[in-house]
Amino acid sequence: MNIVDFDNIHRAYQRGADVLNGVTFSIGAGRVVGLVGKNGAGKTTLLRVAMGMLEAQQGAVRLFGLDPRRDPLEVKRRIGFVSEDQILPPFLKVEQVLDLHRGLFPTWDDSITRDLIDRFGIPAQTKIKALSKGQARQVALLCAVAHKPELLLLDEPAAGLDPASRRDFLETSIQLLNETGSTILFSSHYMSDVERLADRIVMLHEGRVLIDSELDELREHYSLALVPHNGGTSRTTLLSLEGCLGARDRSDALHAVFNLEPESTSRLLETELGITDLLCSRIALEDMFIELAGGQQ
Amino acid sequence: MTTKPSLRFRLSQVGRDRALRSVPLWIVVTALNTSVLMGVIAMRVARDGSASLPTRELALVLGLALAVYLLAGGVRSRCRRIDMTLPLSTSNLWTVHSIATYLAGLLVLLASAAVLATHMSILSRRAAFSGGGESLVGFCAQLAAIWFLAVMVMQSYRADLRKPTGRSAFLTSLATAVGIPFLAALLAGRSQSLTIAPIAAGVILGYRSILSLPKCLSLSPLEVSSESTGAVAPALAETSESTPPRDQILSHRASRRLVARTVFHTPPWGSATGWIALLFVAGFGFLMSGVLRAWQPDADVRLWVATMTVYMLLAFFAPLTFRLPTLDPLPVSRRFLFALLVLPAVFALMLGYAGGWLTQRYLGDTNRTVQYRVEMPHCWVSVPYAHLEVAWDGNLPELTSPWGETHAASSSTLFRGGKATLYSPFNTPEESSAAFEALLTSRAIESVHGTSIPHEEIMERYFVVDGDRLVGLKQGGLTLEEDFPYLGRPAGQHQFLALMALVLIPWFLLLAIFLRTFRANLSDKTRQVTFWSLLGLSLVLMLGQVAMAVSGLARPDVLRGTMEVALRQATSSTPATVTLSIACLALVIVSYLLAQRQLVKAEIPMTPTKFALLDFSQEH
Structure with a gap:
């Protein structure tokens, strides 16, 4: 059974x-x-x-086979959630925040709590409002993982943290959860984090899934073609080719991303458009993000 | 080298100051508050039969407007954070904020004065009130001077900080705020030359403050908080690996307590907000029990208090939604959250009501017994409102004795020009014989106590006719309870449930509409506008009664009497009482569930919406 199922989700504000x-x-x-x-x-x-905090206007979402709007408690007890703009009660001490969570999650594990408090060096007697942004985020993560959730949802969890804290924060939590076999869905702007931690990438663009691929497959089977301007090829022509995910008109050349290996992309462009003087190579995730999400698709 | 900012730039700085920018909102708030307070004063004065409005109370109303603004109007923040990054001197920031705050206060004062003037003009036309002998301009001049002193006090406290925070800063604000109406009441009616005193004190304070200004403002005080920063909580260090069930239950309870604490720890005053709100609600419950009648028999303000309670409950609910985004991702049931948001207020209301009821019993409620009131030249049999009658078609029956003496009943129409009339079957405005008065008293006793005492005995024991053939009571008065102990105290009406329903049903229904706006596709502004509209609606219900009384459209006591009669008729038998109680309870529960359903379906925004007036001028 799938842990998360999104089926034709529509939502507008x-x-x-x-x-x-x-x-x-x-x-x-x-x-x-x-x-x-x-x-x-x-x-x-x-x-x-997914958290049931918003209702889908069309489509269905299922977590563990349950509707998060209809069975919010069942679902939330099995989820750990950290978001960028999540606010912990600023007037509570760290240990009180942990107490609050301990009672709400039947699977709370104090050994994980102790371990993470030690590892992060979080002052347990300090009020949340007196913590730094990074420490507060660490407490939020601690609360999200200490009950060994079956699913961890992280919305830009490391935004605003310094590189060392970010890596420590994410890797620690993901290692911990991998040990218990939890599923993780996390959003991030840091492609290095995504490449390091994820085994699958889902790229959203304008509310649609643009890419849904295993990371290894992404590395192997996607390519970037730099088509020189002098041939008279247009963006539209490139986009009409099968396998072309996006194209941008840049000053040096036309940049096109293909869901093909570099050799296949070269062949395709040569046979379909007669372009021979192009550069075709594998594409890094960050470059792909910039090419596909950077506008002028 | 720093160049001095131009006058134009300084003026734009003043215009951008948070204190001045929040003024439009505060003008609305002040107008509403002043209206409510004037309504209270007008009703009191009307009841006392006084022909003039009390000077001191008018000054207090103006002072309170400024006090509320000082506490919540963004006076404490001396500048925005971004101003600290600009090449502006501390004295520039200090002066700009002082001017802006002073001007903002003056505008609030003028708004309050304008509302006062309007009320006074209406009252003087309708009820021949006079303005208390003191001119409003005089009050305003005094208040302007007091406000200057208040601004200087606020600006001189921790002048090195961008915004003084913490307990001592709050206490300073509170003391200053309390001082404003206090000084206003002190100076009211005294010589205008005394106005110079607060101005002088303000100038001295301001001068000292300017001299002590540092080169730069600070975001937080230099002193370090003494809070412990121990690395690991001992409780955590000693906890066993697996949590046993009993501990799980305990931690579940602790967790619920912390959820409750989180909900109630809301701006503007942290955990005090919830307690203050509950205290107010309990106070309203106390008044709703009709306890005031124990001190003053005619002071029955239950209906008015009931509508005011709806307003207050709604006003206090909105700030409690502030922490919902914090709790939303957690497995906390929305039904539990809703109960947490509303039930403490319901219990506080009931507790207050119970307190009022017990106080009445302790002090002795004479309103529930038959009395004979003598206020020459008129005497009459007084019974509780519930024992009066209503003639919906306006046809009043005549009061007739077995010996043929007939008189018209005392009556009053419900609405001016309407037919429905409330009348007393035990009271006639016409001159009648002593025997007739004794007969009416006997009938009243039977109606109220359910026991019959022959009118001849009443006549012999209590009534006397003097030489001018005027009817009166013998020495000692109508001592029914002493002379006829078997009469007992008449049971009170089953008003508790009806009054609670009168408050809770509208509150829950308004909440349902309000909570319906918690949808992600609705903006903060929509939520705010809805909340304020609903608040306005409940205010109209409250002020409508005052307006009806002042305009002579309907008398509040007649309306109240009619409701009590209707309630008595609806509870005339045990099955009827049970049916009515169940109906009230069912309606309360249905409206509760309607509101609860809206919270269950709500999409809580991640950033809390500012609803409370105080939120607009606070940083959290």
Whole structure:
């Protein structure tokens, strides 16, 4: 059984401006999925729909086979959630925040709590409002993982943290959860984090799933073609080719991303458009993000 | 080298100041508050039969407007964070904020004065009130001087900080705020030359403050908080690996307590907000029990208090939604959250009501017994309102004795020009014989106590006719309870449930509409506008009664009497009482569930919406 099922999810905040426009994908148990996309692509909305904090206007979402709007408690007890704008009660001490969570999650594990408190060096007697942003985020993560959730949803969890804290924070939590076989869906703007941690990438663009691929497959089977301007090839022509995910008109050349290996892409462009003087190579995730989400598709 | 900002730039700085920018909102708030307070004063004065409005109370109303603004109007923040990054001197920031705050206060004062003037003009036309002998302009001049002193006090406290925070800063604000109406009441009616005193004190304070200004403002005080920063909580270090069930139950309870604490720890005053709100609600419950009648028999303000309670409950609910985004991702049931949001207020209301009821019993409620009131030249049999009657078609029956003496009953129409009339079958405005008065008293006793005492005995024991053939009571008065102990105290009406329903049903229904706006596709502004509209609606219900009384459209006591009669008729038998109680309870539960359903379906925004007036001028 899938842990997460999104089926044709639509959601708008204003009439005629869908933030999610038919998102469909599923996540099996034990997978670590990176959700990427530029600002406004719908990542946060999708994660909030998954949490049951927003209702899908069309389509169905199922977590552990349950509807998060109909069985919110059942679902939330099995989820750990950290978001960028999540606010812990600022007037409570760290240990009181942990007490609050301990009682709400039957599977709370104090050994994980102790371990993470030690590892992060969180002062347990300090009020949340007196912590630094990074420490507060660490407490939030601690609360999200200490009950060994079956699913961890992280919405830009490391935003605003310094590189060392970010890596420590993410790797610690993901290692911990991998040990218990939890599933993780996390959104991030840091492609290095996504490449390091995820085994599958879902890229959202304008409310739709643009890419849903295993990371290895992405590395092997996607390519970037730099088509020189002098041949008279246009963006539209490139986009009409099968396998072309996006094309941008840049000053040096036309940049086109293909869902093909570099050799196949070269062959395709040569046979279909007669272009021979092009550069074709594998594409790094960050470059792919920039090429596909960077506008002028 | 720093160049001095131009006058134009300084003026734009003043215009951008948070204190001045929040003024439009505060003008509305002040107008509403002043209206409510004037309504209270007008009703009190009307009841006392006084022909003039009390000077001191008018000054207090103006002072309170400024006090509320000082506490919540963004006076404490001396500048925005971004201003600290600009090449502006501390004295510039200090002066700009002082001017802006002072001007903002003056505008609030003028708004309050304008509302006062309007009320006074209406009252003087309708009820021949006079303005208390003191001119409003005089009050305003005094208040302007007091406000200057208040601004200087606020600006001189921790002048090195962008915004003084913490307990001592709050206490300073509170003391200053309390001082404003206090000084206003002190100076009211005294010589205008005394106005110079607060101005002088303000100038001295301001001068000292300017001299002590540092080169730069600070975001937080230099002193370090003494809070412990121990690395690991001992409780955590000693906890066993697996949590046993009993501990799980305990931690579940602890967790619920912390959820409750989180909900109630809301701006503007942290955990005090919830307690203050509950205290107010309990106070309203106390008044709703009709306890005031124990001190003053005619002071029955239950109906008015009931509508005011709806307003207050709604006003206090909105700030409690502030922490919902914090709890939303957690497995906390929305039904539990809703109960947490509303039930403490319901219990506080009931507790207050119970307190009022017990106080009445302790003090002795004479309103529930038959009395004979003598206020020459008129005497009459007084019974509880519930024992009066209503003639819906306006045809009043005559009061007739077995010996043929007939008189018209005392009556009053419900609405001016309407037919429905409330009348007393035990009271006639016409001159009648002593035997007739004794007969009416006997009938009243039977109605109220359910026991008959022959009118001849009443006549012999209590009534006397003097030389001018005027009817009166013998020495000692109508001592029914002493002379006829078997009469007992008449049971009170079953008003508790009806009054609770009168408050809770509208509150829950308004909440349902309000919570319906918690949808992600609705903006903060929509939520705010809805909330304020609903608040306005409940205010109209409250002020409508005052307006009806002042305009002479309907008398509040007659309306109240009619409701009590209707309630008595509806509870005339045990099955009827049970049916009515069940109906009230069912309606309360249905409206509760309607509101609860809206919270269950709500999409809580991640950033809390600012609803409370105080939120608009606070940083959280």
